[in-house]
Amino acid sequence: MTSTCSPRVNYARLDITEADGVRALLDDFHPDAVVNCAAMTQVDRCEEERAACRIVNTGAVETLAGACDEVGARLVQVSTDFVFDGENGPYDEDAVPNPVNFYGQAKLDGERAARRAERWAIARTVLVYGLPQDESRSNIVLWIQRALAGGEDVHVVTDQHRTPTYAPDLAAGVAQLVRSESEGVFHLAGPELLSVYNFARRVADAFDLNADLIHPTDSTSLDQPAKRPPRTGFVIEKARRALGYEPRPLDDALRDMRERLERDQ
Ligand SMILES: NC(=O)c1ccc[n+]([C@@H]2O[C@H](COP(=O)([O-])OP(=O)(O)OC[C@H]3O[C@@H](n4cnc5c(N)ncnc54)[C@H](OP(=O)(O)O)[C@@H]3O)[C@@H](O)[C@H]2O)c1
Numbered sequence: 001m002t003s004t005c006s007p008r009v010n011y012a013r014l015d016i017t018e019a020d021g022v023r024a025l026l027d028d029f030h031p032d033a034v035v036n037c038a039a040m041t042q043v044d045r046c047e048e049e050r051a052a053c054r055i056v057n058t059g060a061v062e063t064l065a066g067a068c069d070e071v072g073a074r075l076v077q078v079s080t081d082f083v084f085d086g087e088n089g090p091y092d093e094d095a096v097p098n099p100v101n102f103y104g105q106a107k108l109d110g111e112r113a114a115r116r117a118e119r120w121a122i123a124r125t126v127l128v129y130g131l132p133q134d135e136s137r138s139n140i141v142l143w144i145q146r147a148l149a150g151g152e153d154v155h156v157v158t159d160q161h162r163t164p165t166y167a168p169d170l171a172a173g174v175a176q177l178v179r180s181e182s183e184g185v186f187h188l189a190g191p192e193l194l195s196v197y198n199f200a201r202r203v204a205d206a207f208d209l210n211a212d213l214i215h216p217t218d219s220t221s222l223d224q225p226a227k228r229p230p231r232t233g234f235v236i237e238k239a240r241r242a243l244g245y246e247p248r249p250l251d252d253a254l255r256d257m258r259e260r261l262e263r264d265q
Helices: 019-029 043-048 050-071 102-115 140-149 167-180 196-206 237-243 250-264
Strands: 003-005 010-012 033-036 074-080 120-125 154-157 184-187 214-217
Touching: 019 050, 033 050, 033 167, 043 050, 043 102, 050 074, 050 102, 074 102, 074 167, 102 120, 120 167, 140 154, 140 196, 140 250, 154 196, 167 237, 184 237, 196 214, 196 250
Parallel strands: 033 074, 074 120, 120 184, 154 214
Antiparallel strands: 003 010
C-alpha cells in the first residue's frame, strides 16, 4: 500500500472490498462526498466469475454506503447502461432496468445498495472513451485508432447502438453532480446515438484514417460469454436541466482527443 500526492490531489490506495480499510480511510479523510468509480468491468469475466463480480460491484457498494453514513458523506455511485436490456433505448432515468448479463445485474444491485445510503446519487454512463493516464487501460477509440493507424482490419458490430461518452465530459458531469448536491439517478452520456460500427467510422474520419479497414459484423459472430444489450444510449435532458451538463458534440470530442493525443506523443 503506497500513497502518492500531487500539489492539488492526494491519493491513497484502497481495496473497496475490505470493509475495515474503507471505514478507516473515510474516517481519515472525512469526505463530503465519495464517488465510486471502482468496479469489475470486464463484462465476459463477470459472467464467468460471478462471485468475484458480485463482491466488487454489489457487496463493496453496501460497505461504502454504510461507511459514508458513518461520516456523513454523500455516496455517488457510477453505474452503467448495461442495467437495461437494450430493447428500446435511448433510456431516461425513469426507464425500468432489466439487465441481460451478470455484470448488469451486479451493477443494478450495486445501485440498490447505494440507494440505501442516507445521501446518495447514481451517475449512469455509456461506452466511455478518452485518454487514459497510462498504457494499462484502453477504450474503443484508442483501439480503432491504433488498429487503423497500423493498417489492420477491424470488425465492428452494427447491431449495438450507444451514446458514446467522452471521459472529460463525464468527469465534468460528475463534478457538477457532486457540487450541486442533487440526489437521485442521473444519465451522463454523449449527445449522439449511433451504432458502434458508425462510431468507428466517425473515429476514422476524425483521425484521418482509412475507414475502408472497418468491416461491419454483428453480435452473433463474436461468440461472447455475456449477452450485450442491443440498443441502449441515454436521454440526458434531466442532467442538462438539473446540473447544466452539456457534453460536446461527438466530432468535437474526437477532435479534442486527437489534439491531446498528438500533443502527448
Ligand atoms: N468504460 C465504460 O464504457 C463504462 C460504461 C458504463 C459504465 N461504466 C462504469 O464506470 C466505472 C469506471 O469504469 P472504467 O471503464 O473506468 O473501468 P476500468 O478501467 O476497468 O476501471 C475500474 C477501476 O476499478 C478498480 N477496482 C477494481 N476492483 C477494485 C477494488 N476491489 N478496490 C478498488 N478498486 C478496484 C480497478 O483497479 P485496478 O486498476 O487495480 O484493477 C480500476 O482502476 C465503473 O463503475 C463502470 O461500471 C464504464
